[in-house]
Amino acid sequence: xxxxxxxxxxxxxxxxxxxxxxxxxxxxxxxxxxxxxxxxxxxxxxxxxxxxxxxxxxxxxxxxxxxxxxxxxxxxxxxxxxxxxxxxxxxxxxxxxxxxxxxxxxxxxxxxxxxxxxxxxxxxxxxxxxxxxxxxxxxxxxxxxxxxxxxxxxxxxxxxxxxxxxxxxxxxxxxxxxxxxxxxxxxxxxxxxxxxxxxxxxxxxxxxxxxxxxxxxxxxxxxxxxxxxx
Numbered sequence: 147x148x149x150x151x152x153x154x155x156x157x158x159x160x161x162x163x164x165x166x167x168x169x170x171x172x173x174x175x176x177x178x179x180x181x182x183x184x185x186x187x188x189x190x191x192x193x194x195x196x197x198x199x200x201x202x203x204x205x206x207x208x209x210x211x212x213x214x215x216x217x218x219x220x221x222x223x224x225x226x227x228x229x230x231x232x233x234x235x236x237x238x239x240x241x242x243x244x245x246x247x248x249x250x251x252x253x254x255x256x257x258x259x260x261x262x263x264x265x266x267x268x269x270x271x272x273x274x275x276x277x278x279x280x281x282x283x284x285x286x287x288x289x290x291x292x293x294x295x296x297x298x299x300x301x302x303x304x305x306x307x308x309x310x311x312x313x314x315x316x317x318x319x320x321x322x323x324x325x326x327x328x329x330x331x332x333x334x335x336x337x338x339x340x341x342x343x344x345x346x347x348x349x350x351x352x353x354x355x356x357x358x359x360x361x362x363x364x365x366x367x368x369x370x371x372x373x374x375x376x
Contacts, residue, residue, distance in 0.1 A: 152182040153254070155246055155298070156229030160211075160219035161200075162190030164237035167344065168199055171237050176205075180246035186226055188219040196237075217310035217318045220294070224304055232301050234294040238344045241295075245340035249298035252336060260306070261299035261326070261333045264340040266291040271346035280345055288339045294319045295341050306331060 157175055161168055175185055187200055190211045200208050209226055211219050224232060231250055235241060249262045265288045270276060276285070297319075307326045310318040326333065 152180070153230035153250065154228060155180065155183045155231040155233055155250060156223075156227035156301070157183055157185045157246075158188065158220065158223035158227065158232065158234050159185070159237055160188045160190070160216065160223065161192070161196055161237040162211075163192045163194045164196045165192075165194040165199060167238040167346075168196060171235055171239060172203060172206075174241040174243075175235060177243050178241065178246050179243050180250060183246065184228060186223050188223045190214070190219065213312070215312055215315060217312045217314055220318070221309040221312070224301070224309060227301060230301060231298055232304070233298045236295050236343075238346065239295050240342040240344070242340050242342070246298065248338060248340060249336060252334060253298065253300065256334065258332050259334050260303040260331045261297060262336055263290070263292045263296040263298075263333070264336040264338055265289060266293075266296060266341040266343050267339055268343045268345055271344055274346050277345065285345070290335050290337070291341065291343070292319075292323050292335070293343075295343060303331060 159171065159175075164171075172185075175183075185206050187206050187208045188211050189197060189200065189208055197208075200206060207226070209222055211222060220234070223234075231253065233246060233249075245264070249264065252262050253259055267288050268280070268284045270285060276282065303326070307322060307329060311321050314321055
């Protein structure tokens with residue numbers, strides 16, 4: 147695909163102890179038919195071969211995470227990004243080859259839209275049982291997903307909505323999307339499957355008790371914003 151006049155997209159991946167799946171996730175980035183991109187990997191303190199695997203790949207900018215937490219890692223990646231657009235992929239998930247092309251094309255054709263999401267399929271990693279936090283219907287068919295791995299946004303949207311809340315260890319995306327909705331930031335859901343999300347029991351969002359606490363926090367904050375503006 148031609149790269150002339152294409153906007154640069156920054157792909158941000160955060161990872162800690164991801165040796166089992168990260169090669170496949172990286173391959174799905176390298177296999178994108180959208181070529182004008184940079185890949186920023188924010189690496190936490192891994193105790194496995196993750197860092198060795200990252201060093202085996204060319205074309206990566208690897209940043210060592212300074213403060214703990216998913217939000218802190220995302221924020222580091224965003225601040226380091228040079229792209230006009232920002233996208234995210236977890237080390238255990240897989241993009242379809244046309245993901246960036248599809249979402250960036252929509253943003254280019256609709257200059258008022260600040261970010262896009264897309265549909266996803268969820269699949270259970272062989273040998274794993276369905277985690278408590280996963281509904282059976284999620285594993286059937288495709289679903290619209292307003293999550294990090296489906297997000298492609300203009301970088302300037304983070305100047306409007308702000309960065310991710312470092313107080314949240316999960317549900318940081320729920321809180322961010324709630325803030326964007328409160329500010330009426332224009333967005334669009336692309337009705338196409340562009341992400342295959344792996345379920346394997348150790349997903350951060352499957353930490354049910356902590357995730358529920360953070361979801362409740364995000365909901366309360368959304369209610370406070372609504373009351374203060376009414």
